[in-house]
Amino acid sequence: MTDSTLLGRPCCAGTGKFLTRLASLLCLAATFAVLSNMGHIHTALHNIEIARSWILKHGLLETSLVFFTINTLLCAFGYPRLWTSVFAGAVFGGAVGLLVSLPSSILGTCLTFAVGRLLGAGRILPHINAKWKGSVSLPTPPDFLKTVLIRQLPIPGIILTLLLSASGISSGVFVAGSTLGFIPGAALACFLGDTATTQKTQSELALAAVIILIGVGIIALLRRNSRMKAH
Numbered sequence: 001m002t003d004s005t006l007l008g009r010p011c012c013a014g015t016g017k018f019l020t021r022l023a024s025l026l027c028l029a030a031t032f033a034v035l036s037n038m039g040h041i042h043t044a045l046h047n048i049e050i051a052r053s054w055i056l057k058h059g060l061l062e063t064s065l066v067f068f069t070i071n072t073l074l075c076a077f078g079y080p081r082l083w084t085s086v087f088a089g090a091v092f093g094g095a096v097g098l099l100v101s102l103p104s105s106i107l108g109t110c111l112t113f114a115v116g117r118l119l120g121a122g123r124i125l126p127h128i129n130a131k132w133k134g135s136v137s138l139p140t141p142p143d144f145l146k147t148v149l150i151r152q153l154p155i156p157g158i159i160l161t162l163l164l165s166a167s168g169i170s171s172g173v174f175v176a177g178s179t180l181g182f183i184p185g186a187a188l189a190c191f192l193g194d195t196a197t198t199q200k201t202q203s204e205l206a207l208a209a210v211i212i213l214i215g216v217g218i219i220a221l222l223r224r225n226s227r228m229k230a231h
Contacts, residue, residue: 055091064092068104075108078158081182082189089193097190105186106179109161113174116165124166128159136160138167147177187214 055063071084085105088097116124142150147169150160164174 060092060096064096064100067091067100071101071104072108072111075105075157076111077108078112078156081105081108081157082185085186085189086193089190089195090197094187094191094194097194098187101190102179102182102186105182106175109157109178109182110175112158112161113165113171116162117171121166124162128162136163138163141168141170142173142177144173144177147173148181151178151181184214 067088071081071088074084075081081101085097085101088101091097092100136150136153136155142164147164150164151157153160161178
């Protein structure tokens with residue numbers, strides 16, 4: 001097993017590559033479906049519009065701080081960050097939602113990392129399901145690029161964070177690699193949430209579509225590269 005191995009089961013690389021391509025195609029299809037049926041979606045999600053109005057009447061700054069705090073704690077305890085990013089995009093808009101959800105997701109992940117580092121590998125690894133430990137192999141602390149690629153693996157984020165904390169990775173590399181690894185998915189989720197729940201002009205729809213497609217492309221490329229590292 002080489003230092004560059006990210007996955008513990010190379011035999012699954014072909015299946016993983018197929019699933020990654022399939023997921024990318026499904027994301028593209030879903031994106032086009034959302035953009036072509038905005039009127040119907042807006043009507044169906046009218047309750048989200050009501051919720052947005054109720055939340056934002058308390059002020060953008062106050063609401064953002066409340067969301068930031070709650071999202072930090074949720075992500076620290078392993079709640080899927082992409083779901084909260086979709087919510088942030090729906091409530092605050094794509095750009096503001098990204099600015100609020102991404103830093104809080106990273107901070108929550110850093111809290112999990114700090115707890116994992118405090119407990120130590122000896123206490124963490126025995127409690128992680130063998131399924132996940134068998135999917136990721138970290139014989140040596142990963143560098144920045146490997147950390148970015150690891151963040152693209154279809155494995156719960158809290159599991160990856162704990163495995164990284166037990167790998168001996170430096171805090172700086174962890175934060176930098178996780179941040180860059182989070183950006184494509186967070187941008188995609190925020191702008192999907194924004195586009196699906198608000199009426200947009202043609203130029204706004206075009207911009208959202210470009211951002212979403214770029215996000216899908218980057219995620220697909222990173223996941224493809226992470227699979228290639230298994231060979």
